[in-house]
Amino acid sequence: MQILVTGGAGYIGTHTCVALLYAGHQVVVIDNFSNSHPQALKRVEAITGQSITCFEGDVGDKALLQRIFSQYEFDGVIHFAGSKAVGESVEKPLMYYCNNVTASQTLIECMLEADVQALVFSSSATVYGDPHTVPIDESFPLAPTNPYGRSKYMVELIMQDTCVAFERFSAIILRYFNPVGAHPSGLIGEDPNGIPNNLMPFIAQVACGKREQLSVFGNDYPTTDGTGVRDYIHVCDLAEGHVAALEQLAANPGSHIINLGTGQGVSVLEMVKAYESASEQPVPYRIAPRRPGDVAKCYANANRAKSLLGWQATRDLTDMVASSWHWQSNNPNGYQGDKE
Numbered sequence: 001m002q003i004l005v006t007g008g009a010g011y012i013g014t015h016t017c018v019a020l021l022y023a024g025h026q027v028v029v030i031d032n033f034s035n036s037h038p039q040a041l042k043r044v045e046a047i048t049g050q051s052i053t054c055f056e057g058d059v060g061d062k063a064l065l066q067r068i069f070s071q072y073e074f075d076g077v078i079h080f081a082g083s084k085a086v087g088e089s090v091e092k093p094l095m096y097y098c099n100n101v102t103a104s105q106t107l108i109e110c111m112l113e114a115d116v117q118a119l120v121f122s123s124s125a126t127v128y129g130d131p132h133t134v135p136i137d138e139s140f141p142l143a144p145t146n147p148y149g150r151s152k153y154m155v156e157l158i159m160q161d162t163c164v165a166f167e168r169f170s171a172i173i174l175r176y177f178n179p180v181g182a183h184p185s186g187l188i189g190e191d192p193n194g195i196p197n198n199l200m201p202f203i204a205q206v207a208c209g210k211r212e213q214l215s216v217f218g219n220d221y222p223t224t225d226g227t228g229v230r231d232y233i234h235v236c237d238l239a240e241g242h243v244a245a246l247e248q249l250a251a252n253p254g255s256h257i258i259n260l261g262t263g264q265g266v267s268v269l270e271m272v273k274a275y276e277s278a279s280e281q282p283v284p285y286r287i288a289p290r291r292p293g294d295v296a297k298c299y300a301n302a303n304r305a306k307s308l309l310g311w312q313a314t315r316d317l318t319d320m321v322a323s324s325w326h327w328q329s330n331n332p333n334g335y336q337g338d339k340e
């Protein structure tokens, strides 16, 4: 199938482009490189031996989208493009609603105009807010606690309403838990701008000596060792989940909501220990105060993905930390290290 991947130069986007090309699909990317690097797509081409056409620009640019849709007959769209930092969304809510909600509406309008009827959307477990229990399944109440989570929730509603109004339009909404790790080649991986917000890239930068020590945000949570528990999922598993979703869309018209997680919880200190054994590098840390907005435990009930997509995560914690270290140690400056 011919697929448009928005945000295809990003962390999850590049890994999904690799999975799509490996599965025999053709890929066109649109990306504004605000949180990604053109070199990442060159790396995808090196891994797969196939070329990718990339249009630089914003998904909210209707004229650009219409031009792209006029040049290709897409069978579907995978929509990653958007802003994704919780803290930043609290400071800049209007930017998040513009980049995530308005742009997604523009994309859907252009899809309908071009008779492209299949959409896979990158949502997030953040839409659940602080769950009343774990594991979390897709029927849980939605209570996002920040503009980023609310923007994802709004787009989910827009997609579901569009599927009702346009019976040929189908959407699969994928709620990610915590994507981590990197492609085994070590050529693509997570390359955050500035100080990493997320745990794994921060640990990676401590392990390679780029940062002094990790601050563990709280060790007084009601968990096994007092630190936060999350459902970390290997980015290659996540990418393969997108391919499965796309391939299932034709057989499952309408709108579907699916958690993409492993169903297992891992604590911060368990992650530190796993990273130290995989990298054979120390990861010094200090216990710091809890981070506002953090929940104690968040992990998925992953049964629906298995029953509806025939997909489940197969890579374990060791794969996650070893692949992250392979990427980090080979690319200490991310894609910036490459000659333009």
Ligand code: WQD
Pocket: 084, 086, 123, 124, 125, 126, 176, 177, 178, 179, 197, 198, 199, 200, 202, 214, 215, 216, 217, 218, 227, 228, 229, 230, 268, 291, 294
């Ligand atoms: C994981 C655990 C922290 C950093 C966020 C977004 C979510 C999704 C994934 C986009 C928590 C602890 C972290 C650090 C720490 N992103 N931690 N020190 O908060 O579960 O989810 O990223 O879709 O939307 O909310 O991930 O990696 O930030 O934190 O102790 O320097 O690590 O307290 O327990 P989170 P995270």
